[in-house]
Amino acid sequence: MSKNKTSVSPELDTPTDLPQDGVDKISAALNTVLADTFALYLKTKNFHWHVSGRHFRDYHLLLDEQSEQIFGSTDEIAERVRKIGGTTLRSIGQIAKLQTLKDNDEAYVPPREMLRELMNDNKKVTAGMRKAHEVADKYEDVATASILENFIDAAERRTWFLFEASRQEGGNEA
Template sequence: MTKLKTRRPAAGLDTPTDLDEAAVTAVSEALNGLLADAFALYLKTKNFHWHVSGPHFRDYHLLLDDQAAEIFAATDDMAERVRKIGGTTLRSIGHVAKLQSIEDNDEDFVPPGDMLKELMHDNKKVAQRMREAHEVADDHDDVATASLIENWLDQTEKRTWFLFEAARDSTDHGH
């Protein structure tokens, strides 16, 4: 995984903070990793939303749309937190591609149950990365970032749970 090159923000972007430079760098890197994964997971969730098929189409289509909206809603808070502490954040799809840990899925067809399972595992990976980012925030006494991550983690765990239950339903067939 490539890290964003840390550089002093341009004078016009310098934000006052009581966090030291090492904290700003470490927390910004952790948050930018979460942000890249959020964008990657958002697009994959929308991809599956657009391409889901089968007897549970409506339920899965709506579930994935709701989850994508929740993921996307968190992105602004992630990026703004980086800026609040004086860091710089992602600027392009290229930055996302360099930092994401979520693998893209460009297959022509993915069975609905496989979509749900893949997204469930991706959300579990995001949750683990959030826990790691929380440790970074704790190590630098950044309580506000830690608090935000706790809320995002709770949302991620809920998405994982819903995907687990929906995937179980997709293979149960009432037996």
Template sequence: MTKAKSGSVAPELDTPTDLPPQSVEKISTALNGLLADSFALYLKTKNFHWHISGRHFRDYHLLLDEQSAQILATTDDLAERVRKVGGTTLRSIGHISKLQSIQDNNDDYVPPREMLRELMNDNKKVAAAMRKAHEIVDECKDAASAGLLENFIDETEKRTWFLFEATRQEGANEA
């Protein structure tokens, strides 16, 4: 087994690319941060899905299951994009915890509305991070990563919108 020096890619994993090494590093760093946040948001969404309670249980339970599946679906695309440009990606839960910016929630009980609000804010944070990553991949002339991120930003904004609407108080903003 060949072991690469820290910060370099093992020869067996050195994917050919026309991108300069500095661009590969910038893109990989940005996408790996998003990947870590995707895993953190996925697990938090599943946690809340498993522990939701109350009169809107069924609706919220199904909403969070749908959203967690959508978040998980982004992880393979993000990781494979890192590999396609010649970088390496996450290898463990420990690696995720070092890179994630989404805070875990280990509380024994969180009221349903607070769960949805927390997820809404986390999704907003992810969308903002995706926009920053988009700037980086644009700067590096990586159109494929930019296109991927554009779709993921749209999906993240939709999740944010749905969570916002689910947390509105009855009668709020209604004539």
């Protein structure tokens, strides 16, 4: 491995055919995606726990399903970073430094606003995954690109469901 590789302990220096510059850039992009994924997971669970109103059951179940899917992607993203020889997140503090999504600590958020906020956050996560995909493409890292393609599709599905669930009664877009 490259002599410039200071961020990875020799014991964790996974061999790869990717250039060190590629490992560093792909790992950085994936770690930002991972931080946002954890932030989105926690916000989705927060809203799942605190949703109220006449559509409680539907929204509660939707957000639970989505949070499970979001959390399910975290291990694959982190393990991909390790497979290419990078290091990944180690703490909540590191997530807080890297995340681009805004937290929502409000005591009460109306259900429709919850859904719209999560819809927009899923769109931001999708955009971050597309950027990471561009980096992976630059270094011909097809495995990372492939994983991201599946996660982009899943995030777009979540966005669609949140959009439809948050529409005003009568069919008009919000």
